[in-house]
């Protein structure tokens with residue numbers, strides 16, 4: 001049996017290791033155009049800031065691949081012919097497989113702003129090793145940069161640029177920072193923190209035009225409020241989308257929607273072709289498409305897709321959403337539903353003592369459904385449990401300390417939260433706990 | 434990518450085995466060779482009113498720990514564990530490892546270092562020396578090594594000693610902070626470490642046994658007494674001078690700050706064995722690690738923390754000194770140092786999470 005995996009990201013490599021664990025004899029090949037070894041994309045920023053070397057980004061020792069007999073091929077795959085179980089690589093090589101996993105991850109979104117097509121240099125993304133190299137090449141000749149897009153990759157790029165002494169204008173379309181995941185109060189805390197690092201954060205600003213210098217290097221952007229911002233680097237961080245473009249031109253394209261469409265067993269309609277990770281699209285019970293573009297999901301999917309390829313009966317259902325991030329120094333943990341809530345949901349928000357710490361609990365029909373915590377550390381597994389057990393907020397608030405995960409001597413103080421919660425209950429005409 | 438500017442380039446160079454790091458390493462090594470094997474430091478010590486080169490060394494050491502420590506406290510000012518721990522390190526160095534022994538000497542008492550214990554300080558269980566001291570010192574030496582060391586290690590892990598009290602660890606975690614990331618993380622170096630550190634431990638135990646035997650029976654077996662004395666000076670030269678001093682500190686800028694602690698220290702070996710069976714562990718938050726590798730990079734003991742974290746496995750490694758830096762640098766708060774005997778009952782119940790109605794995109 002020859003398993004071939006396209007993509008050496010976390011989903012592809014997790015799949016390869018899972019396959020090896022269960023099948024000692026199979027041949028396993030992982031192909032990637034990006035690099036020879038699996039790297040942690042999440043740590044690109046630390047390489048950019050010289051806190052790590054590129055080599056440190058590799059989560060496994062290099063000898064692991066030999067030990068596990070995982071063949072690595074460095075090439076871009078250009079063609080897929082599922083009827084002949086055949087792949088064609090950019091360098092002309094051909095490769096046959098018995099079972100194929102597409103784990104091609106994401107590529108950054110780009111918007112065709114007027115003038116952008118004249119820019120030959122300086123408009124950057126921050127997703128791959130190649131992007132990192134490009135950013136590093138341009139940074140020394142950059143005094144000012146504009147970063148567009150207030151998501152997690154955007155703020156990471158901003159942090160890196162600030163680290164290198166670049167003046168940054170950070171454009172965010174929404175009226176507070178990251179409404180997709182944060183309510184206004186948390187958004188304000190983060191915005192204040194970003195500004196405290198000397199970043200000029202412009203809320204409700206969008207790019208309307210980009211200008212290039214005669215050399216082709218980006219020279220500035222204009223925003224919808226008429227702001228002209230000179231820059232020598234333009235960071236485009238307006239989201240990522242599944243890496244499927246190349247699949248549209250192959251001999252036998254799989255079904256493609258937002259991502260590569262798969263059933264709950266990770267199968268595409270093509271025989272013996274599976275997909276997992278950032279590039280895979282599932283269908284929710286209500287028929288809407290679902291793409292999970294986070295590390296944890298990619299890892300989970302890689303493992304389960306491998307099991308499906310081995311013949312296990314796999315019914316993948318994305319578990320309760322959780323995530324974590326760090327905005328400069330502020331750590332963030334979230335579980336469940338916290339934004340875009342139904343009208344009957346109630347929200348308890350409280351700022352803990354200390355510069356940036358806050359907690360938010362969301363309750364609906366007497367059961368907690370979400371947590372959004374800033375500035376202190378929490379063990380998300382407790383939140384997951386409380387949500388699964390349909391506990392009420394009144395039940396959970398006095399027990400919050402159980403979920404604290406701060407360093408020793410450094411626990412955030414929760415007394416004020418209990419007082420504030422009693423007040424919240426009184427205000428809402430609820431019985432005190 | 435290195436920050437622009439000569440100063441940043443230099444800083445990068447000295448922290449990452451560049452030319453300046455090699456130069457500094459040569460200087461530090463030369464300093465230790467001169468200190469141990471010549472009397473060149475005696476005149477300058479006398480000139481500033483100190484009684485010996487060792488007192489001068491103690492003073493420099495204390496200054497290095499204090500200055501480095503204050504800088505570390507500033508750097509990690511948001512982390513209470515680091516503030517408390519580093520303050521204790523500075524305090525212990527300034528008192529038990531420097532001023533108190535000299536005060537004792539001034540009071541015509543033995544120059545005794547309460548912060549050092551056997552088998553790090555072999556003298557303190559060398560019968561011919563220890564039995565020449567007043568009773569309280571004898572009791573402290575024996576009870577300290579036999580009871581305090583293993584008991585505290587069982588409850589708090591080896592960190593109570595290695596990164597709160599010990600001078601070697603103290604210097605590593607203060608003055609040595611810029612080089613902590615240089616420790617080798619490969620599985621090969623883990624294999625080597627297990628061999629070398631237990632070899633030194635075995636040697637130190639053997640030497641102590643011989644010292645007691647020859648103390649008791651040396652008169653009737655002069656050849657045994659001679660052999661033991663030879664063995665003792667050999668151990669003193671190789672382990673205490675060469676490995677702890679010259680290699681241990683001299684190679685800071687090339688091999689990281691805990692070469693001695695990790696590969697050779699018999700005390701660390703002993704504490705590590707107790708730690709393996711004690712309460713201390715690093716708890717890993719399930720499924721929250723993003724494999725970024727910051728924890729492994731900044732672990733001074735060369736532990737590949739990421740390999741445990743990404744597998745979601747809480748762990749206790751014998752070599753972990755509990756410095757807490759892996760937990761500090763982890764951008765996702767995945768790690769926590771703990772010495773609870775068991776997790777909260779809540780935590781042990783495995784639960785089945787219901788599928789969620791929605792998943793929000795990340796970016």
Ligand SMILES: Cc1cc2nc3c(=O)[nH]c(=O)nc-3n(C[C@H](O)[C@H](O)[C@H](O)COP(=O)(O)OP(=O)(O)OC[C@H]3O[C@@H](n4cnc5c(N)ncnc54)[C@H](O)[C@@H]3O)c2cc1C
Nearest residue numbers: 007009010011032033034077104105127277278294295298
């Ligand atoms: C800067 C940054 C920070 C992030 N931080 C976080 C975070 O903190 N938390 C979090 O949960 N998630 C984070 N993410 C998202 C997370 O990294 C992704 O969800 C995860 O890496 C997806 O893994 P994957 O295996 O599906 O794909 P990828 O890691 O994208 O790997 C896909 C690989 O396939 C290769 N490939 C694609 N097409 C081809 C082809 N035709 N031929 C050959 N090779 C091909 C690509 O080059 C790539 O190497 C971050 C992402 C970025 C970019």
Ligand code: SF4
Nearest residue numbers: 732753754756757759
């Ligand atoms: S594992 Fe963590 S606490 Fe232990 S020595 Fe390494 S960095 Fe320090």
Ligand code: SF4
Nearest residue numbers: 722725726728742763
């Ligand atoms: S620093 Fe944290 S997130 Fe990064 S690899 Fe270590 S445990 Fe995982």
